Amino acid sequence: MKELEERIRRDGIVKPGNVLKVDAFLNHQCDVKLFDQMGREWARLFAGKQIDKILTIEASGIGIACVAARHFGDVPVVFAKKAQSINLDGDQYVTKVYSFTKQREFPVIVSKRFLNPGEHVLLIDDFLANGKAMEGLIELCHEAGVVVEGIGIAIEKGFQDGGAKLREAGYDLQSLAIVDSMNPDTGAITFREA
Ligand SMILES: O=P(O)(O)OC[C@H]1O[C@H](OP(=O)(O)OP(=O)(O)O)[C@H](O)[C@@H]1O
Numbered sequence: 001m002k003e004l005e006e007r008i009r010r011d012g013i014v015k016p017g018n019v020l021k022v023d024a025f026l027n028h029q030c031d032v033k034l035f036d037q038m039g040r041e042w043a044r045l046f047a048g049k050q051i052d053k054i055l056t057i058e059a060s061g062i063g064i065a066c067v068a069a070r071h072f073g074d075v076p077v078v079f080a081k082k083a084q085s086i087n088l089d090g091d092q093y094v095t096k097v098y099s100f101t102k103q104r105e106f107p108v109i110v111s112k113r114f115l116n117p118g119e120h121v122l123l124i125d126d127f128l129a130n131g132k133a134m135e136g137l138i139e140l141c142h143e144a145g146v147v148v149e150g151i152g153i154a155i156e157k158g159f160q161d162g163g164a165k166l167r168e169a170g171y172d173l174q175s176l177a178i179v180d181s182m183n184p185d186t187g188a189i190t191f192r193e194a
């Protein structure tokens, strides 16, 4: 998606350790107009699919998923929580996921009330790197008996293996920008051609 690539070039900062910092518009300060354009693009890419619900994972997926939902008929957005809470009651689907930016494992929890067998779900997130977050959500979806209709990612880092694994597994993965290389010394970023 041209607008997202341009924004990454303008405001993205390449850090050592395969980290692309896009906190000026994507995952700290949020450019809601850009989120809206992203939601419209996912709606185009997943047109014709039955989407009953959007599932994401806290924290950075939440805002993007909520804006995207406006383009999918205002379907509910469920986000997996990364901590137990007294507000989480009843039966839960639980797994564990290694967090790329926090560099430790977190529980990933969704209340069973919010994933119903037979529902068709779209997974949305801001980043795809090694695929750990998506693998965790997919595991919960399988446990719940819901159908994963597709995966919408804002920025895929194509030089990490999450995207390849998901495509090989047959998922309809639509990443709006795929970074093929990035250089922390020069700041140069190359994108995969659509
Ligand atoms: O493909 P992966 O290797 O799983 O990386 C992608 C995940 O990493 C980030 O989550 P993280 O927990 O780092 O940060 P967040 O809490 O800001 O979402 C991002 O939001 C994705 O969920």
Ligand SMILES: O=c1[nH]c(=O)c2nc[nH]c2[nH]1
Pocket: 018, 019, 020, 021, 022, 023, 027, 100, 101, 127, 128, 129
């Ligand atoms: O801000 C971020 N930059 C990244 O490179 C990344 N990879 C996974 N999650 C990420 N979040």
